[in-house]
Amino acid sequence: MGMIARLPHSALGMLLLLHLVNTLGKDWGSAGLVVALMTVGIAVGAPWRGHMVDKHGLRRALVPSIIVELVVWMLAPHVGFTLLMPLVFIGGLFSLPVFSVVRTSLGVMTTGQNRRSAFALDAISTEMVFIIGPAAAGIVATQINTSVGMTAIAIAASGSGLLLLWLNPPTSSEHPGAVRVRDADAESAGAEVAMIASAPAHLAMAEGELLTAGLKSTKARVARRGRSFKSRFGWVSAGVIAVFIAASGAGLVLSGSEVGIVALLDEHGNSGQLGIVFFFWCFSSLIGGLIYGSLKRSISPIVLLLAMSVLTIPMMFATDTWTLAILSIFSGMLCAPVLSAASERLTELVPEKRRGEAMGWYGSALTGGTALGSPLTGMTIDAMGPGAGFLGVGILGSAICLAALFVQSLRRRRAMARVLASR
Incomplete structure (x- = not known):
């Protein structure tokens, strides 16, 4: 599933370059600028799309990507250079979060050495995708037409989203197919409990004296200010x-x-x-x-x-x-x-x-x-x-x-x- 979903995006950069140079007659510098805008959109959108998966679940998070990818890459071959720049940025911003979904799903479906093997196999499949995708883009661009190729990518990208929507792989241990394991919060909490239990009694007493001396209110103020940030990036x-x-x-x-x-x-x-x-x-x-x-x-x-x-x-x-x-x-x-x-x-x-x-x-x-x-x-x-x-x-x-x-x-x-x- 990860290979199928990644294929359209692996071909997109090469196809976009060839479309700009061969179809629109732009130089390589201008073509590189457009691809860079798409890359920036992907970099900005990836954490946001991943957060949407965490917050709203996989299916609700995928719907905007499916719609935007279809519309953007259907329109892209038929607009000029000026309109193409904001269009590809939007396409990158709403790019299907395949990487986040696949890696998050593998993380909850495996443990220990099996997890290492699963991530290694995913990396291998990604290598195969990046062997096939750019080569296929080059063949389509030179033998057929870049407009046809970008239309095919629009259909394939949105179709991949629908495939993910239908299969709905687990992204948390509460979903069917996941392996329940202790998460980092539980492990760190256990480590903190162990440290507190082994600490000398006089350290605990000293801490209590400091708190009663006025640090408690200071810590409370700092905690209130940092609570929002910590809840977001803790x-x-x-x-x-x-x-x-x-x-x-x-x-x-x-x-x-x-x-x-x-x-x-x-x-x-x-x-x-x-x-x-x-x-x-x-x-x-x-x-x-x-x-x-x-x-x-x-x-x-x-x-x-x-x-x-x-x-x-x-x-x-x-x-x-x-x-x-x-x-x-x-x-x-x-x-x-x-x-x-x-x-x-x-x-x-x-x-x-x-x-x-x-x-x-x-x-x-x-x-x-x-x-x-x-x-x-x-x-x-x-x-x-x-x-x-x-x-x-x-x-x-x-x-x-x-x-x-x-x-x-x-x-x-x-x-x-x-x-x-x-x-």
Whole structure:
């Protein structure tokens, strides 16, 4: 179901680019601007759509997306450039929340190692979608017509929404088909109870004296002011932010690598062999996802992203299509594991009632990193050549990971110091 629902959107970006360049006669810069507007719409809309799933349930949340996707992509081939820009932004804003729904559903249908395997298989299916979708878009645009292709996407996207509406996969443990597990709230509450029970009695007495001295009223005022924010974003923690960093870093490295691959092949006059490199790159991710899904324990997504960033750098030494394809295998094998590990970790950290919104923010972080990686790599390539694109994005991705690991290390040390001090 996830594969079917993702296919129209995986083809949409390529088809929109080709429509703007070939049908409307626009330059690549203008075409990229329109696709960027759609990407921004998706990034803004994903958390909101995920929150609607949490608040109103899957079926009520899907209805606006089904209607808007059908109308927007039916109209898009028949309007000019000026009207197309706000139209694609609206389409992105109301984009079907496939990512949030599928990952949230898998989170409540599986536990433990089964959850890791499920997320890995979902990442693998996503790789297959992004092998099929853009290629199909290119064939339709060149052999038939971009207008026909966008009309087909409108029907397919809304049809996918109706399929989700009909199947109604569980998005909470109260729904049929879900596995009841302790959520992050219960686990954190249990940890707090254990800490309080083991605390020395004099600490509790000191706290009582402080409260009676006047801190109680101060805390009450602070609590009132922060209650609204906490009820809305109380699920956000340092661990959740680390997952979002991993997602945005993965998007940055992947989009930068994609631009580098296209630029390097174009420099050698081998643009027609792009499919060879993409096949090796995506297929290695599929294999990596299978391996990660079979592991007995999880690995930090930050660590996996660091390895992927470092292994992206050797791609700068490619001299032709085949060396580039072979060098892409090493970083490609870590793509699906990074996304699988991040999804698994987010599911463990976020309470069930907030997972739809959290997955939406996760998708926005991934989209934001993707949107940032392409122009940064493009500027590096313009200044220093195609090979430097892989070097730049690899170093930047590694720097993000090292900074995140350093901050995590500091937090652990401070937490340990507080525990020792309390004893």
